[in-house]
Amino acid sequence: MSTLSAPKTAGAPGKASTSPGAHDTYGPAARRAKRRSTALGLLAWVVGVVFCFPALWMFLTSLHSEADAATNPPSLTAPLTFDNYSNFFGADGGASPWPPLINSVTASLFSTLFVLVLALPAAYALSIKPVRKWTDVMFFFLSTKMLPVVAGLLPVYLFAKNIGMLDNIWLLVILYTSMNLPIAVWMMQSFLADVPVSIIEAAQVDGARLHTVLIRVVAPVAAPGIAATALICFIFSWNELLFARVLTGVTAQTAPVFLTGFVTSQGLFLAQLCAASVVVSLPVLAAGFAAQDKLVQGLSLGAVK
Amino acid sequence: MSTSVSAAPPAPPDQSPPAKSRPPAGPRSGKARAWGTRAPLLPALVFLIAVTQLPFVATLFISLFDWNSLNPDARSFSGLENYGSVFSDADLRDSVFTTMLLTATVVIVSVVLGLLLALLLNQRFAGRGLVRTLLITPFLLVPVSAALLWKHVLYNPEYGLLNGGWAWFTGLFGVENASQPDWISDMPLLAVEASLVWQWTPFMMLILLAGLQSRPLDMMEAARLDGANAWQMFAFLTLPHLRRYLELGVLLGSIYIVQNFDAVFTITAGGLGTANLPYTIYQTFYQAHEYGLASAAGVVVVIGTIVIATFALRVVSSLFSEEARRA
Numbered sequence: 118m119s120t121l122s123a124p125k126t127a128g129a130p131g132k133a134s135t136s137p138g139a140h141d142t143y144g145p146a147a148r149r150a151k152r153r154s155t156a157l158g159l160l161a162w163v164v165g166v167v168f169c170f171p172a173l174w175m176f177l178t179s180l181h182s183e184a185d186a187a188t189n190p191p192s193l194t195a196p197l198t199f200d201n202y203s204n205f206f207g208a209d210g211g212a213s214p215w216p217p218l219i220n221s222v223t224a225s226l227f228s229t230l231f232v233l234v235l236a237l238p239a240a241y242a243l244s245i246k247p248v249r250k251w252t253d254v255m256f257f258f259l260s261t262k263m264l265p266v267v268a269g270l271l272p273v274y275l276f277a278k279n280i281g282m283l284d285n286i287w288l289l290v291i292l293y294t295s296m297n298l299p300i301a302v303w304m305m306q307s308f309l310a311d312v313p314v315s316i317i318e319a320a321q322v323d324g325a326r327l328h329t330v331l332i333r334v335v336a337p338v339a340a341p342g343i344a345a346t347a348l349i350c351f352i353f354s355w356n357e358l359l360f361a362r363v364l365t366g367v368t369a370q371t372a373p374v375f376l377t378g379f380v381t382s383q384g385l386f387l388a389q390l391c392a393a394s395v396v397v398s399l400p401v402l403a404a405g406f407a408a409q410d411k412l413v414q415g416l417s418l419g420a421v422k
Numbered sequence: 423m424s425t426s427v428s429a430a431p432p433a434p435p436d437q438s439p440p441a442k443s444r445p446p447a448g449p450r451s452g453k454a455r456a457w458g459t460r461a462p463l464l465p466a467l468v469f470l471i472a473v474t475q476l477p478f479v480a481t482l483f484i485s486l487f488d489w490n491s492l493n494p495d496a497r498s499f500s501g502l503e504n505y506g507s508v509f510s511d512a513d514l515r516d517s518v519f520t521t522m523l524l525t526a527t528v529v530i531v532s533v534v535l536g537l538l539l540a541l542l543l544n545q546r547f548a549g550r551g552l553v554r555t556l557l558i559t560p561f562l563l564v565p566v567s568a569a570l571l572w573k574h575v576l577y578n579p580e581y582g583l584l585n586g587g588w589a590w591f592t593g594l595f596g597v598e599n600a601s602q603p604d605w606i607s608d609m610p611l612l613a614v615e616a617s618l619v620w621q622w623t624p625f626m627m628l629i630l631l632a633g634l635q636s637r638p639l640d641m642m643e644a645a646r647l648d649g650a651n652a653w654q655m656f657a658f659l660t661l662p663h664l665r666r667y668l669e670l671g672v673l674l675g676s677i678y679i680v681q682n683f684d685a686v687f688t689i690t691a692g693g694l695g696t697a698n699l700p701y702t703i704y705q706t707f708y709q710a711h712e713y714g715l716a717s718a719a720g721v722v723v724v725i726g727t728i729v730i731a732t733f734a735l736r737v738v739s740s741l742f743s744e745e746a747r748r749a
Contacts, residue, residue, distance in 0.1 A: 158547025164539065165553035171620070172559045174583055175571050187581040190590035235469060238462030246459050254463065256735055261474045263731040265681055267700040268720030269477035271484065271707050276477075295473035298466060327462060356564050359683045359700070363708060373566040377688060387581070390574060394567035405562040406555060413628045417670055 179391035186388035201392035214393070216368070217375035220286050222400075224361075224371060225354040228293035232301045232350050233343065235294070237331055240305035245317060245335070255306065258299040266296070266359060274363060284366040292360050297350040304349070304415055308342025309335065341411070348408050349415035352401050372397045478724065485717035492711045504718035514719055516695065517702040518726075521680060524611065524698055528618045529675045533668065535619065536626025543627065544634045561624035569688035572617035577689075579604040610694035614685050622679065626671045633667030634660070673734055680727075699723055 166173075177193075178186045179202070185195035205214060243251045273292070274283075282288045312335055320334045336343060361371040370378075379386075379393055405412055488500035508514055543554055560568065576583045585602045592600035606613045637660060645655050683700045686692055692701040703723065707716035 154545060154547060157542065157545045158549075161542045161545065161547055161553050162549065164542060165556040168539075168620075168623075169556040169559050171571060171576055171583070172563060175567075175575060178575060189581045189586040190593065191581075191583055191586040235466040239466035242459060242461075242463035248460050248463060249456075252739075254467070256739070257467075258470065260731060260735065261470055263677055263727055263734065264474070264478070265700060265703075265720070265723050265727055267681070267683070267703045268481055268724050269474065270704070271713060271716055271720070272477040272480035274707075275713075276480075291473060295470055298470055302466060352562075356566075356684075358566055358687070359704065362687075363704070373564055373684075376564075376566045376570060387574060387578075390570060394563070394570060398562070398564045398567045401564060402559070402562045405558065409554065409558065412558070413632050416625060416674065417629055417632070 175391045176395055178388055179395050181388050183386070183388045186391070201388045202396070204389060205392050205396060212375075214372075214375060214396070217370045217372045218397075220289075220365075220369055221355055221372040221397075223286050224289045224293055225351050227287075227290045228297065228354050229347050229350040231290065231294040232297045233347060235298055236301035236305050236346070237336065237343070238327070239302050240309045241327075241331060241335060243302070244306045244309040245312065245314060255303065258302045261295075262299040270359070270363060273360075277364060283364060284369045286365075286369040288364055289357075289361060289369065289371070292364075293350075293354040293357060296357070296360075297353055300353075301346050301350055304346045305339070305342060308339050308346070311342075312338045342414070345408070345411035345415040348404055348411055351404060355401055481717045481720050481724075484713055485721050487714045489714040490711050491713055500714065504714045505722070507715055508718045508722050513697070514702060517697045517699050520611070520696060521698040521700075524615060524618075524682070524696075525676055525679045527615050528622060528679050529672055531615075532619045532622040532675065533626045533630075533671055535623045536671065537630050537664075537668075539623065539627040540630035540634055543631055557627060558624040560620050561622070561628075563621070565621065565684040566688055568621050569617055569685045572613070572620070573606065573689045577605040577613060606690060607694065610690050610696045614689050614696050617689060618679065618682065618685050622675055626675065629667050629671045629674075630664060633664045637663050669737055673737055676734070 174191075180197045180199070181192070181195045182198055182200065185192050188195075242248050243255060248254065277283045277285075277288050316338070317330055317334055320330050325333070356373065357371075358373045358377070361374045362377070365371065365374060376393060376397055379390065485504055486499060486501060487497055488503065489497045539557060543550065543557070547553075563571070574582070579585060579602055582605070584605060589600050589602065642655065642659060645659055650658075681700055682698065683704065686696055686698055686701045687704075690696040692705060697705070699719075703716050703719050706712050706719060710716075
């Protein structure tokens with residue numbers, strides 16, 4: 118935390134004096150305001166880079182050789198190499214990362230799909246044609262999210278063991294669906310509340326059935342909200358560790374579990390570990406960067422629009 | 423709905439105000455029609471009850487047995503004995519305290535830092551979008567990656583970035599043999615907290631930034647014309663407006679950080695007094711194979727959560743009351 122506060126005090130006063138408001142056409146007050154905003158902009162840049170620095174450093178280290186990665190003081194200008202990435206995928210002695218990555222994609226995509234299929238009708242019943250006591254139902258959904266996952270882990274483990282579902286990726290699909298469903302219902306409820314009731318009634322007068330209304334009328338109008346929901350569900354599924362760690366072994370191992378095991382099986386591994394971390398984080402980074410606004414909407418359960 | 427949902431926190435009692443404003447239940451259109459509106463809800467509800475509530479009932483049941491899976495023949499009914507062990511177990515009591523300390527520290531620090539970053543990012547300057555992208559990057563790293571990054575790349579006492587950077591910095595001033603602490607051994611809980619704060623500050627920042635940008639501009643302008651200074655505007659306009667967003671951030675952050683497993687598991691493996699409840703229960707069940715004891719601990723955690731969640735749900739309920747009123 119000391120790394121965070123240091124630049125704020127160090128950066129601001131120094132930078133402020135280096136940016137003279139050159140235009141004499143402005144009054145002194147306006148000039149002062151302009152200088153202040155330039156200083157704040159510089160400060161924001163410094164803080165942003167410092168805050169992100171560990172992540173940037175991870176990326177840089179992933180492009181260094183192991184010997185250059187483990188120096189003290191750190192070497193900023195060591196020659197760059199893609200060896201760590203090719204080693205990672207070429208499975209230099211260790212297990213191949215492809216099965217875990219494919220497992221993670223399967224678990225995340227299918228659980229997100231199932232969440233959407235279950236949450237869209239539920240959100241419809243809770244927002245457009247609210248059922249009686251609909252707020253109670255909403256709070257029931259949210260309350261399941263507050264219960265500690267770990268308290269239900271043992272029965273799930275025993276059940277899966279008895280029916281032979283341990284180390285099966287579809288077990289994780291089911292669990293991730295239940296993990297994300299409450300959030301998805303909350304988000305979609307708030308998004309569907311914005312769909313004008315008149316267009317739904319018009320479709321119903323034309324004799325459209327529920328699934329037609331949902332697919333043809335509601336989904337297109339609420340598409341941005343549905344995309345936000347899908348994004349959040351994908352990220353949470355991709356990141357999950359506890360279930361995956363306990364309920365999978367070799368065949369259904371996901372990428373985060375692979376990462377935790379990766380450390381123990383390698384010798385000098387700093388650069389290799391950074392490359393692996395970058396690869397595993399890449400899908401979430403890409404999705405998150407592409408949809409920053411959706412991220413806010415989604416994380417606040419649709420309360421912030 | 424007659425299925426036992428005993429594990430769910432009771433719905434907060436202040437549900438009646440929104441209920442009053444709801445349109446009347448409609449003309450007596452028959453039960454068929456009522457089920458017609460309810461039907462779309464049922465798949466999600468049934469699925470969620472089956473997958474999240476039934477296991478808790480099973481946990482309750484298992485908690486009454488003396489059951490170690492390494493010795494399955496000795497399984498026997500033991501009544502409330504496990505609960506006695508839970509409350510007399512020093513490790514478990516410690517992990518309750520650790521969980522509360524960890525959650526409170528991470529939530530409070532990341533809300534404060536998030537607010538500062540949001541205020542900074544709310545200014546207009548060149549490359550604002552890029553800075554925002556830099557700032558949310560930590561939140562988008564897979565939690566295991568982030569934890570590994572802090573453990574090995576930053577904290578490593580020999581070639582970690584913190585010590586390496588410090589040696590380089592002091593070297594500039596001709597200081598040799600600068601102190602090189604072993605961060606994780608010397609301050610284990612702080613090490614875990616710092617990595618979590620790093621990940622959760624962007625989350626708080628995003629929510630608070632949305633709050634800042636939804637401030638009513640005319641009111642801000644009026645206050646400025648009335649001669650309010652920057653501090654007065656922040657204290658009397660911005661902060662009250664941000665209250666809802668702060669509450670939302672604290673609530674959502676708490677829900678996730680209370681249950682944190684990844685950072686504790688990766689950085690310290692629960693050692694050195696950093697084991698929080700999720701980790702301790704995981705260990706009791708997965709490594710010690712004490713199924714009965716782990717279940718009893720789980721039940722105790724659930725009861726504790728119900729108490730906290732009832733309070734939390736009341737906060738959410740007030741947060742969303744405007745929305746509830748409109749339907």
